Amino acid sequence: MNPMQLLQAMFNPPAMIDQFMRNPKIANNPLAQNVLNMYRNGDVQGLQQMAENISKEKGTTVEQVSNDIKRHFGFM
C-alpha cells in the first residue's frame, strides 16, 4: 500500500477493509477474516466475545490487556 492509497483508505474505512480482505496473508487467516467481517457488520458483541476468548486462552482478561496497553502508552 503506497502513501496515497493509505490516505484514501483512511477516509474510506469500508474500502480499507476490502483491501485488507484481499491481502493473501489475511485471506488465509480465519481469525483476521472473522474480525474484519464483524467490524464491517458492526458486531460489537462478537468482537467482545472474541477478545474474551483470546484473553482466556492466554490466561488473562480483557481488562488486564486494556490496562497493560494504557500503562504502555502512559495513560495510567
Add this chain to the structure above:
Amino acid sequence: MPGYGNNYVMPYQNPQTMNPVQFPVQTAMQTYQQPVQPQYNYASVQQPVVQPAVQEISGRFVPSAENIVPNEIPMNGGVALFPRNDLTEIYVKSWNKEGTIKTVIYKPSEDEKPMSVEDKIKNEISEMFTKRFDDITSKLEELSTTISGFNKPSNNRNKKEGE
C-alpha cells in the same frame, strides 16, 4: 501537448528496475515533462506481487500437552506442531476464527503390509475348516451325552436284575 506527440503517456517506473541505458533518457524526459501535469497512474502500475506462499512449520518437541504455551501458536492462520518427546502423539494447534485454540492429536499407526490374495484365501480356508471341526466336535459331544443317557437306565435295570 504540443511538441511531444499526442499519444505520449509517461509511465511511472521504479528507477532501480530500469535498464541502465534507458534510465538517463527517461529521467531527462521526466524532468522536462513535469511542468506539463505528469500522469502518474499508481494503481495500474504498482500491482501487488503475489508470491507463492512458503509455509513454515512452527512448534517444538514437548514433554506433554500441558507444556504448550498459547503464545507459541501463530495467529497468522497457520498451525504449530508439537510432537511429544516419546513420539507417542503429535499435537497440532491453531487459532479458531472464534478466538479459541483448536487442538488435533495425531497418534502413530504401524505401517502394516496389505494382505495378499493368497493369504486371504488361506485364512478363509482355515476359518472354514475350524468352523467345520467345531461343528463336528459339538455334534460328537451331543452324541456322547445322548449315548450316556441311553446307557444309564440299562445299568439300573441290570442292577435290579442282579438284586
